[in-house]
Amino acid sequence: MAELQVVVLAGGVGAARFLGGLVETKGNDSDITVISNTADDIRLFGLQVCPDLDSVMYGLGGVESSDRGWGRENETFNTLEELRAYKAEPEWFQLGDRDIATHLIRTQMLDAGYSLSQVTQALCKRWEIPATLIPMTNERVETHVVVDDPETDHVKAIHFQEWWVRYRASLPAREFLTIGADVAKPAPGVLGAIGSADVIILPPSNPVVSINPILNVPGIRQALRLANAPIVGVSPIIGGEVVRGMADKCLAAINVAATASGIAAYYGPRSGDGLLDAWIVDELDETSVKEISQLGIKTVATKTLMSEPGVSKKLAETVLELANQVTKAKDA
Amino acid sequence: MAELQVVVLAGGVGAARFLGGLVETKGNDSDITVISNTADDIRLFGLQVCPDLDSVMYGLGGVESSDRGWGRENETFNTLEELRAYKAEPEWFQLGDRDIATHLIRTQMLDAGYSLSQVTQALCKRWEIPATLIPMTNERVETHVVVDDPETDHVKAIHFQEWWVRYRASLPAREFLTIGADVAKPAPGVLGAIGSADVIILPPSNPVVSINPILNVPGIRQALRLANAPIVGVSPIIGGEVVRGMADKCLAAINVAATASGIAAYYGPRSGDGLLDAWIVDELDETSVKEISQLGIKTVATKTLMSEPGVSKKLAETVLELANQVTKAKDA
Numbered sequence: 001m002a003e004l005q006v007v008v009l010a011g012g013v014g015a016a017r018f019l020g021g022l023v024e025t026k027g028n029d030s031d032i033t034v035i036s037n038t039a040d041d042i043r044l045f046g047l048q049v050c051p052d053l054d055s056v057m058y059g060l061g062g063v064e065s066s067d068r069g070w071g072r073e074n075e076t077f078n079t080l081e082e083l084r085a086y087k088a089e090p091e092w093f094q095l096g097d098r099d100i101a102t103h104l105i106r107t108q109m110l111d112a113g114y115s116l117s118q119v120t121q122a123l124c125k126r127w128e129i130p131a132t133l134i135p136m137t138n139e140r141v142e143t144h145v146v147v148d149d150p151e152t153d154h155v156k157a158i159h160f161q162e163w164w165v166r167y168r169a170s171l172p173a174r175e176f177l178t179i180g181a182d183v184a185k186p187a188p189g190v191l192g193a194i195g196s197a198d199v200i201i202l203p204p205s206n207p208v209v210s211i212n213p214i215l216n217v218p219g220i221r222q223a224l225r226l227a228n229a230p231i232v233g234v235s236p237i238i239g240g241e242v243v244r245g246m247a248d249k250c251l252a253a254i255n256v257a258a259t260a261s262g263i264a265a266y267y268g269p270r271s272g273d274g275l276l277d278a279w280i281v282d283e284l285d286e287t288s289v290k291e292i293s294q295l296g297i298k299t300v301a302t303k304t305l306m307s308e309p310g311v312s313k314k315l316a317e318t319v320l321e322l323a324n325q326v327t328k329a330k331d332a
Numbered sequence: 333m334a335e336l337q338v339v340v341l342a343g344g345v346g347a348a349r350f351l352g353g354l355v356e357t358k359g360n361d362s363d364i365t366v367i368s369n370t371a372d373d374i375r376l377f378g379l380q381v382c383p384d385l386d387s388v389m390y391g392l393g394g395v396e397s398s399d400r401g402w403g404r405e406n407e408t409f410n411t412l413e414e415l416r417a418y419k420a421e422p423e424w425f426q427l428g429d430r431d432i433a434t435h436l437i438r439t440q441m442l443d444a445g446y447s448l449s450q451v452t453q454a455l456c457k458r459w460e461i462p463a464t465l466i467p468m469t470n471e472r473v474e475t476h477v478v479v480d481d482p483e484t485d486h487v488k489a490i491h492f493q494e495w496w497v498r499y500r501a502s503l504p505a506r507e508f509l510t511i512g513a514d515v516a517k518p519a520p521g522v523l524g525a526i527g528s529a530d531v532i533i534l535p536p537s538n539p540v541v542s543i544n545p546i547l548n549v550p551g552i553r554q555a556l557r558l559a560n561a562p563i564v565g566v567s568p569i570i571g572g573e574v575v576r577g578m579a580d581k582c583l584a585a586i587n588v589a590a591t592a593s594g595i596a597a598y599y600g601p602r603s604g605d606g607l608l609d610a611w612i613v614d615e616l617d618e619t620s621v622k623e624i625s626q627l628g629i630k631t632v633a634t635k636t637l638m639s640e641p642g643v644s645k646k647l648a649e650t651v652l653e654l655a656n657q658v659t660k661a662k663d664a
Contacts, residue, residue: 046378046440078408082433086458097429101414108378126418 004030004320005136007197007229008131011037011210013069014243014306016059018203021312023060023130025320032131033193035141035220037118037205039136039143039178039213042161044093045083047103048110050211053120053135056103072098092166094313094323117187132189136214139184143209145253146175160209169246173253176208181216186223193316194223199323202233202275204243204304207263208250215275225270227257230277230326232319233267235260238305239284260285261292269296280315298326336362339529339561340411340463343369343386343542345401346568346575346638350535353644355392355462357652364463365525367552369537370448371468371475371510371545374493375414376425379435380442384492384542386434386453392457398639404430424498443473449519451635464521468546471516473626475541478507492541500579501578504530505585508540513548518555526555531655534565534607536575539595540582547607556597562609562658563643564651565599567592570637571616593624601628612636612647630658 003149004026008019021033037052051070058064058072065073075096084091095103097128109119116137124133138268143160150171157177163169193202205211215221224231233254237260242248248258256266260281268274279290286301300322306312336358340351369384383402390396390404392550397405409427416423427435434455441451446625447470456465475492483569484505489509495501526532537543548552569592574580586589588598592613600606610630613620618633625631632654638644 008404016416045436046443047436076408076410076429078429079411079436082430083436086433086437086455088433088437097408097432098414100421100429100432101411101418104377104415105420111378123418189657208572224341 005193005194005196005198006030006032006201007199007200007228008032008034009037009205009214010034010041010052010056010203010204011205012055012126013059013064014204014206015052015210016055016064017306017312018201018234018316019060019131021314022201022319023304024313025316033189033197034133035190035193035214036133036135037210038161038211039141039181040164041140041142042093042159044090044095045098046107047095049095049103050106050116050135053133054056056122056251057120057127057129060129060131060133063100063127067144071096075099090162090166092167093161101279105301113265115187117189128218130225134189134193135187136190136220137184137217138187139180140279141178141180141184141213141217142211143178144177145171145173146177147171147173164209164246164293166169169249171250176212176250176253178213182218184217186217186219190217191219191223194220194227194229197227197229198327199320200224200227200229201319201323202231202267202298203213204234204236204306206236206247207266208247208254208256221275224275228322230330231270231275231322232278232280232323232326233264234304234315234319235263235275235281237263237287238282243305261288264292264297264299265295271296277326280318280322298322313314337525337528337530337534337561338362338364338440339531339532340364340366340535341369341536341543341546342384342388342535343571345386345391345396346395347384347535347542348387348654349386349638349644350533350566351392351463351649353638353646354508354533354648354651357648365521365529366463366465367522367525367546368465368467369542369545371513372471372492372496372541373472374491375475376422376427377420378439379427380439381427382438382448382467383433385465386431388465389452389456389459389461392463392465395459403428403476405596422494422498425493426497431647433625447519447593449517449521464525466521466525467519468522468552469516470519471512471550473510473512473516473545473549475545476509476511477503477505477507479505493643496541496578499582504558505581506575508544508582508585510545510548512551513545516549518549518551522549523551526552526559526561528627529559529561530557530659531560531652532556532563533651534563534599536568536638538568538579538582539598540586540588553607555609562655562662563602563607564612564655564658565596565608566636566651567595567611567613567617569595569617570614570624574623575637584599591620594619596624597627603628609658612650612654618619632652647660
């Protein structure tokens with residue numbers, strides 16, 4: 001039997017947890033390609049930091065910090081302590097000592113002329129991750145957030161990381177700009193993976209700052225729309241609340257309700273001009289199933305809180321089963 | 333009373349220890365300028381590492397590892413462990429996590445266009461060191477060692493650090509090349525400090541790879557020869573042996589005897605075409621005093637093993653006293 005070709009569009013920790021379940025479910029019977037958001041990448045202290053790529057790499061490598069939700073387990077922060085003692089800017093970002101090795105190698109390779117795709121492949125080699133991890137693009141694309149500067153009250157755009165980490169998303173966002181996306185190209189392998197996929201998954205990542213930047217790279221949204229594979233999404237909302245606490249701030253900025261149905265409508269039905277063939281909502285949001293189904297999106301409710309044991313595997317099974325149903329219905 | 337203007341040409345740990353004693357002796361009654369060798373600098377893992385500048389900075393900052401002889405005390409090596417797990421080259425160099433913060437800031441500032449002088453000043457600010465630390469030059473100058481490649485037997489030049497750290501100086505050195513020195517300029521402040529000095533000191537650093545590269549920067553040797561101040565050197569030999577074990581390999585390569593008199597003759601008497609007005613040998617090498625004095629270099633023997641408590645302070649006092657005698661004799 002041919003391997004199932006699975007494509008996952010990924011943000012950070014939510015995607016990493018979902019991928020853990022997907023790998024557990026499929027064993028060696030699938031060929032998983034992860035297309036990672038890179039718009040939250042940032043160069044700090046001279047290091048090129050790629051939070052979402054690393055969340056997936058460390059997550060699938062089994063060395064992520066599950067407490068922190070980013071970076072490595074068994075981590076120390078001695079370099080950071082020294083950077084702060086030197087008063088190096090910015091003072092609001094954290095980097096662990098083990099994690100810094102990844103950024104050093106990445107930065108050195110990028111500066112030597114390797115593409116981010118090549119660097120990612122080189123880094124992943126060590127972790128022997130059971131998936132192909134590729135960046136959405138090799139060009140520099142960064143999410144900036146338009147806010148009222150708390151010091152001057154003037155409108156200005158700040159890097160997403162500054163908004164997210166320094167201000168804990170507390171400054172009202174007027175707008176999210178995916179800087180550089182208009183002239184970016186999908187990284188090698190991105191369009192091919194989408195085109196030959198059997199299933200395409202939008203895991204429970206932040207729709208505005210994790211998934212949307214991927215869709216903003218010219219060619220990717222169109223490739224998804226044209227793909228043969230069904231597109232199945234998982235709602236990042238549980239019982240009307242965002243799981244990790246700040247995605248609602250992003251949704252508010254673009255006037256999208258932070259609800260299972262609000263986000264489903266934001267992605268839109270594939271039968272219209274959107275992306276979703278199917279959508280999974282949390283069991284606590286079961287009341288929204290009917291409303292979402294009426295948009296033309298096949299919707300089911302199940303347990304989605306992946307910090308509970310066994311849930312991510314079960315969730316991945318549900319996604320694949322739902323994809324299978326969509327494919328069969330289309331073929332019928 | 334005007335402050336005594338002291339200039340010290342510095343290598344790494346030997347110079348740092350001597351400087352500790354000098355500071356202890358002089359308190360606030362002197363203005364110390366340290367001109368540091370930078371020819372053992374190397375870019376590794378994308379980081380600009382300046383071993384001699386850092387040895388002096390950490391030494392005078394009171395945070396050097398006295399056990400190791402390089403890097404920071406209370407150090408961890410987690411980034412390094414990860415770099416090795418990624419099989420990052422080179423595998424023979426060590427960097428501590430705290431130390432990496434220094435290299436990150438330096439590299440970022442250099443890449444942003446600041447000079448090494450400016451970077452060094454910025455880094456030293458934190459440590460409030462009781463001296464002005466300046467690099468010998470802001471240009472890239474590197475000591476390379478000509479050896480027979482142990483794998484191919486062909487002659488090749490390798491970076492000093494590779495020869496020193498990877499091969500523990502065990503490959504016979506055919507020659508030392510100070511690459512880039514011919515077109516380098518002394519860093520701002522170097523010639524001025526030498527010109528206005530009251531005392532100039534060559535501490536017990538490696539003459540071949542620490543002091544000689546400084547002398548090879550065009551203009552520096554001449555400035556020393558023309559300076560009003562007496563030049564006093566301290567022998568790095570104790571009882572006919574090099575203190576830290578490998579400087580003899582460097583001396584052998586240039587056919588200089590690894591003895592107190594051999595090195596004195598290598599620097600040469602100022603009354604000839606050399607540099608030394610005075611020279612301090614270890615008490616164990618007292619028998620060489622007469623021979624060296626006959627070269628026209630005022631020579632005394634005293635305790636020089638600075639790992640013993642109180643010795644570096646006493647040694648600094650002896651150096652300053654000897655300088656004073658030379659000055660008085662000249663004025664008489």
